[in-house]
Structure formats: C-alpha cells, structure tokens
Amino acid sequence: MKIHQISLFLENKPGHLNAICRTLAQNDINIVTLSLADTQQFGIVRLIVEEWEKARDALEKSGYVVNVREVVAATVADRPGGMAELLDSIDKSGVNIEYMYAFTSKHGSEAVLVFRFDEPDRAIEALKASGRNVLDAPSLFAK
Amino acid sequence: MIMNTLPIIENNIWQPEFECMRRDDLEALQLQRLKKAVQRASALPFYQEKLPAEKLTADSIRSLDDLRRLPMTTKADLRDNYPLGFMGVTRNEIARYQGTSGTTGKPTWVAYTQQDVVNWSNLCARFLVAGGLKREHTVQLSFGFGLFTGGFGLHFGIEQVGAAIIPISSGNSERQLMCMLDLQPEILICTPSYALKLMDTLGQGDIDRSKLNLKHAFFGGEPWTENMRTRIEEGMGIRCWNNYGLAEIQGPGVSGECAYRNGMHFQEDQFIFEVVDPQTLEPLPDGERGEIVITPLVREGFPLLRYRTRDIGFIYNDGECPCGRTSRRMSRILGRTDDMLIIRGVNVFPSQIETALLKIDSLAPHYMIEVSRPEAMDEVTVHIEMRPEMFSDSMIEMQNIRREISGAIAQVTGLHIKVNLVSPNTLERFEGKARRVIDHRKLVD
Numbered sequence: 071m072k073i074h075q076i077s078l079f080l081e082n083k084p085g086h087l088n089a090i091c092r093t094l095a096q097n098d099i100n101i102v103t104l105s106l107a108d109t110q111q112f113g114i115v116r117l118i119v120e121e122w123e124k125a126r127d128a129l130e131k132s133g134y135v136v137n138v139r140e141v142v143a144a145t146v147a148d149r150p151g152g153m154a155e156l157l158d159s160i161d162k163s164g165v166n167i168e169y170m171y172a173f174t175s176k177h178g179s180e181a182v183l184v185f186r187f188d189e190p191d192r193a194i195e196a197l198k199a200s201g202r203n204v205l206d207a208p209s210l211f212a213k
Numbered sequence: 214m215i216m217n218t219l220p221i222i223e224n225n226i227w228q229p230e231f232e233c234m235r236r237d238d239l240e241a242l243q244l245q246r247l248k249k250a251v252q253r254a255s256a257l258p259f260y261q262e263k264l265p266a267e268k269l270t271a272d273s274i275r276s277l278d279d280l281r282r283l284p285m286t287t288k289a290d291l292r293d294n295y296p297l298g299f300m301g302v303t304r305n306e307i308a309r310y311q312g313t314s315g316t317t318g319k320p321t322w323v324a325y326t327q328q329d330v331v332n333w334s335n336l337c338a339r340f341l342v343a344g345g346l347k348r349e350h351t352v353q354l355s356f357g358f359g360l361f362t363g364g365f366g367l368h369f370g371i372e373q374v375g376a377a378i379i380p381i382s383s384g385n386s387e388r389q390l391m392c393m394l395d396l397q398p399e400i401l402i403c404t405p406s407y408a409l410k411l412m413d414t415l416g417q418g419d420i421d422r423s424k425l426n427l428k429h430a431f432f433g434g435e436p437w438t439e440n441m442r443t444r445i446e447e448g449m450g451i452r453c454w455n456n457y458g459l460a461e462i463q464g465p466g467v468s469g470e471c472a473y474r475n476g477m478h479f480q481e482d483q484f485i486f487e488v489v490d491p492q493t494l495e496p497l498p499d500g501e502r503g504e505i506v507i508t509p510l511v512r513e514g515f516p517l518l519r520y521r522t523r524d525i526g527f528i529y530n531d532g533e534c535p536c537g538r539t540s541r542r543m544s545r546i547l548g549r550t551d552d553m554l555i556i557r558g559v560n561v562f563p564s565q566i567e568t569a570l571l572k573i574d575s576l577a578p579h580y581m582i583e584v585s586r587p588e589a590m591d592e593v594t595v596h597i598e599m600r601p602e603m604f605s606d607s608m609i610e611m612q613n614i615r616r617e618i619s620g621a622i623a624q625v626t627g628l629h630i631k632v633n634l635v636s637p638n639t640l641e642r643f644e645g646k647a648r649r650v651i652d653h654r655k656l657v658d
Contacts, residue, residue, distance in 0.1 A: 133637055
C-alpha cells in the first residue's frame with residue numbers, strides 16, 4: 071500500500087529546478103505532484119511519478135543524487151475539514167508525520183495527501199481502521 | 214590626528230650579552246651548542262636510524278658547516294613518531310607539554326624541560342622588550358591559553374620582564390575593549406586579524422579611543438602584511454610589532470622585530486637558521502626566498518635537528534642592524550611550501566578536513582576549502598559534494614548531516630567552519646594532486 075517517491079538534492083540556485091524538470095521531460099515522464107523543502111543554501115525536491123524506476127535511472131544518469139523512499143498516499147474529501155478529520159486518526163495512533171504534501175485529483179471532489187511517517191505500517195493500519203482510503207500505486211495514478 | 218600620538222620607539226635590549234655578541238663569538242657558541250644538540254639527538258631512535266653512530270657524536274661536528282651533513286626532520290616524521298618519539302629526556306624531567314595541529318586528526322605534541330621553559334621565557338622577553346615592553350607596563354594578552362604556544366609562551370615572557378599581565382584570552386571584542394578602557398593596558402598581544410576586528414569594534418562602539426592607554430601591540434600566530442600594519446597603526450594610534458615562532462621549535466620568540474623594524478632578528482645563540490630550496494634542499498644565499506629550516510641548539514625536551522618549517526621567507530643581506538644586535542634578520546613569512554592554512558591563528562591542514570569527512574562517510578566526498586576575510590576575521594567555508602550515502606529526503610536528517618560534518622571538522626581542527634553542500638561534480642577537478650584550497654585573503658603585500 072505504499073508509493074515510491076523520488077527525492078533529489080538541489081542547490082538553491084537559479085535554473086537548478088528547471089534542469090530536473092527538463093531531464094524528466096526528455097524522458098517523457100510526467101510529474102504527478104512534487105514538493106520542495108528548502109533552506110537558504112540547498113533544497114530537497116520530492117517527486118511522485120508513475121514510472122519511478124525510469125525517472126530514478128534518468129536522473130542518476132544526469133548526475134543527480136537520488137533517493138527513493140516509500141510514502142503513504144490517502145484520499146480526503148476536498149472540502150473544509152477534510153484533512154483535519156484524517157489527521158485526527160493519525161494523532162490518535164501516535165504516529166509522527168515527518169513531512170507531507172497534498173494535491174487535488176483531476177476528477178472528482180477528492181484531494182490526495184502524501185505522507186512520510188516515522189512508522190508507516192502503523193499509520194496505514196490506523197488510517198484503514200478509521201475507514202480512510204489508502205491508495206496503492208495503480209489507484210493513485212488513476213486519480 | 215591619531216598618527217601624531219604614536220609612541221616614540223626606543224632601542225631596548227633584554228639580553229645584550231647574547232643579542233649583541235660579536236659574530237665570531239656567536240659562531241663559536243653556536244658550534245659548542247650544536248655539538249651538544251647532536252649528542253642529545255643521538256639518543257633518539259629516529260636519528261640513529263638516519264645516521265651511522267660515528268656521525269652522530271659531538272666529535273663528528275667540527276665546524277658549523279657540518280650541520281649540512283645532518284638529516285632534516287619534517288612534520289611527517291613527527292607524526293610517524295607520535296606521540297612523543299622526539300622527546301629528548303625522560304618523562305619526569307618534562308615540565309610542560311604544548312600542542313599544535315597535526316596534519317590529520319591528532320595534534321603534534323611538544324615537550325619542554327624546566328630549562329626549556331626558562332629559555333623560552335627569555336626569548337619572548339627579547340622581542341617584547343625590543344618592541345617597547347617595560348617592567349611598569351600592563352599587557353592585555355589576548356591569545357588563547359591552552360595547548361597553543363602563544364598564550365603561555367607570551368605569559369611567561371611578560372612575567373620574565375616583570376610587567377603586569379591581563380590573561381583575558383581571545384574572543385568577545387566588547388569585553389576586550391572594556392578591559393582596555395578600565396585597566397588601561399599599554400600593550401596588546403593578539404593575532405593581527407583579531408586586532409583588525411577589535412579596531413572595527415572600537416570604531417562602532419561608544420568607547421573613545423583617546424580614553425585608552427594602548428601604545429604597542431605584538432602580533433603573531435599568522436602571516437600579515439605591511440599594509441595591515443599601516444592600517445592598524447594609523448587606525449589605533451599604536452606601534453605594531455611582528456614576531457615569529459612555531460611550536461615544533463619552541464613557540465613564539467624564535468625571531469622578532471627591533472626598533473628599526475627591518476626584519477625579525479633570529480635568536481642565533483639558541484637556533485641555527487638555514488634557508489633552503491624546498492625541492493633540492495640545497496642552501497640558498499641570503500636574500501633569496503626559500504624554506505626556513507631551524508635547528509634548536511639548547512632545547513632539551515624536544516631536540517630536533519634541521520626542522521623543515523614549511524614557511525617561506527628570506528634572510529636580509531644588508532649587513533648588521535643599527536640597533537646593535539649582531540643577529541641576522543628574516544623577512545615576514547611569505548608563504549608555505551605545503552597546503553597548511555592559518556585561520557584566525559589556528560593551523561589547519563586540508564588533510565584534517567578529509568579526516569573529518571571520513572568519519573561521516575567512508576568514501577570521503579569531493580570537497581573544496583574556501584577562505585576569505587570579508588571584514589577583519591577569516592571565514593572558512595567547506596564546499597562538499599553531495600553523495601547518495603549522505604542524502605536523505607528528510608530535511609531534519611539533512612540538517613543533522615550538515616551539523617555532524619561541521620562538528621567533525623571542529624573536533625579535528627578546533628575551528629567552526631561553514632559547511633556548504635553542493636551538487637555532485639560541480640567542484641573543479643584537478644589532474645594529479647588536487648588543489649583543495651581557494652584562499653581569497655591577501656596575506657602578502
């Protein structure tokens with residue numbers, strides 16, 4: 071029930087993010103969503119793409135430092151309070167969120183949340199127990 | 214204008230019986246002392262391996278030229294005989310240990326007998342008195358106290374002269390200036406870059422320069438330029454004096470300026486100086502730049518022969534100094550034959566950075582050290598190319614890695630250095646020996 075996320079090291083300089091996007095474009099890889107964590111000096115780009123192995127290989131070949139990590143994706147209703155309800159069940163489980171980001175799906179009224187948890191398996195259990203929709207890769211990319 | 218208040222330079226000499234010896238008497242004394250130095254060194258396995266026994270006796274030294282037959286000693290030799298392979302006496306005869314940076318993670322230890330400490334104090338007294346220190350003065354000693362030879366070396370030298378010492382140590386500029394105002398010292402001792410920093414702080418603060426009593430400053434621990442001297446002398450209205458030394462040989466007091474400030478007088482009754490071509494190791498004539506090689510003549514605790522300092526300089530060839538001292542004089546330090554950096558008075562070798570990085574990642578990443586002096590103080594940034602083993606998608610972990618790297622560097626070098634993580638393959642590559650250092654500072658006029 072986990073999704074592969076690709077993350078890259080990025081210097082905080084003009085053009086560096088674009089170069090990553092170009093590499094993916096040249097390899098015909100579509101970015102489903104991404105998040106950027108930055109400091110004054112460097113950043114971390116986190117990407118969700120369907121063909122993660124292809125993306126990883128292409129980026130590594132272009133000289134990037136790439137890391138693949140399993141993350142958890144879950145859907146919430148795209149309305150006020152949707153996310154808060156989901157976070158309630160996470161809080162109760164005592165699992166910690168290391169980081170997260172969100173995007174809205176192309177159709178329907180759902181938003182997708184992507185999480186890195188300190189204990190992903192326990193988080194998945196807690197989400198499912200409270201009736202949440204945890205996505206596997208095929209259902210995520212169908213969204 | 215502050216310039217007009219510069220103190221008059223007096224020509225004072227601490228030990229004229231040695232400093233003003235006739236040249237032939239001096240050379241006779243050197244020969245006599247060299248014989249003893251060779252005898253002391255002959256007890257060390259390192260020299261026994263380098264020379265057959267018959268060439269390592271006092272009798273084998275018939276003239277000062279025989280010095281050239283003796284083996285040289287390098288920093289690497291000290292490291293290979295870590296910790297105390299060059300100690301010349303038994304442990305219970307040692308009165309003091311000091312340390313200086315080694316080329317890797319471990320310091321270079323040096324040992325002194327009680328007599329060595331007394332000699333050292335007198336040698337520090339020589340350059341202090343030459344630069345205007347008097348018994349009635351108060352000295353603000355802003356060198357770090359610790360293993361660094363600057364703090365305790367100068368402390369004992371000042372005590373020898375009988376002046377008052379404020380052992381304030383380094384750092385905290387506002388407090389330093391408050392001390393200068395409240396205790397009215399005439400003399401300041403620190404690194405030249407720290408003096409620039411104090412001068413800047415003085416310029417920004419509420420303390421009126423005319424309320425200070427400062428007259429002279431002695432700078433050492435790092436190379437500096439005539440331009441820096443002019444800037445500090447004019448900015449602070451004090452006379453600034455240069456001196457030279459290194460822990461392996463003793464510490465400060467190996468040479469220092471007199472009232473005429475035309476080079477630093479070598480203390481030739483206690484050391485023999487050579488300037489050699491760093492490639493061929495052949496002696497160079499006076500006036501030519503080369504590596505300074507020093508043989509301590511009276512050192513008991515650490516009797517080195519022909520120590521290669523890696524410092525580049527030359528010997529003045531313009532005859533005897535009008536001050537009355539008969540010793541030859543050396544130039545400022547004009548560079549290094551190795552890649553050692555002096556950062557805020559602390560010696561740093563790029564290999565130390567590598568040692569630190571190896572603690573984080575068993576395959577040391579590619580790195581580059583950048584040194585600059587944006588204001589008065591040196592700033593060092595180590596640029597490190599990211600490797601997959603060091604990278605994480607978690608920002609907390611990335612920040613931890615950065616902190617770990619700078620912690621490891623601080624542990625090895627004693628310095629807090631900025632760490633800048635860069636993308637792979639972005640630092641310049643060199644064919645052959647990597648050039649790891651970009652130094653933007655202007656250290657030579």
